Amino acid sequence: MKRGNLKYNQRPKAAAVLGSKVPAVLNPTDDDISLMLAAQCHIGSKSCESAMLPYVWKRRADGSSGL
16 A cells, blocks of 8 residues: 555654644654653554554554554
């Protein structure tokens, strides 16, 4: 599945899409990413709606999706 010139698992950078409308304070830091990984925010459920497919990176052996 392709959207424009991007493959389904590639997304444009937020700054490229939104330009300068995003305040710099919203850029994630290394600590932010570490906390999200520790909280397992990137692990989705076993069921996946078709609208979420562009955001699924891969599936684990138990069927859970990685976002």
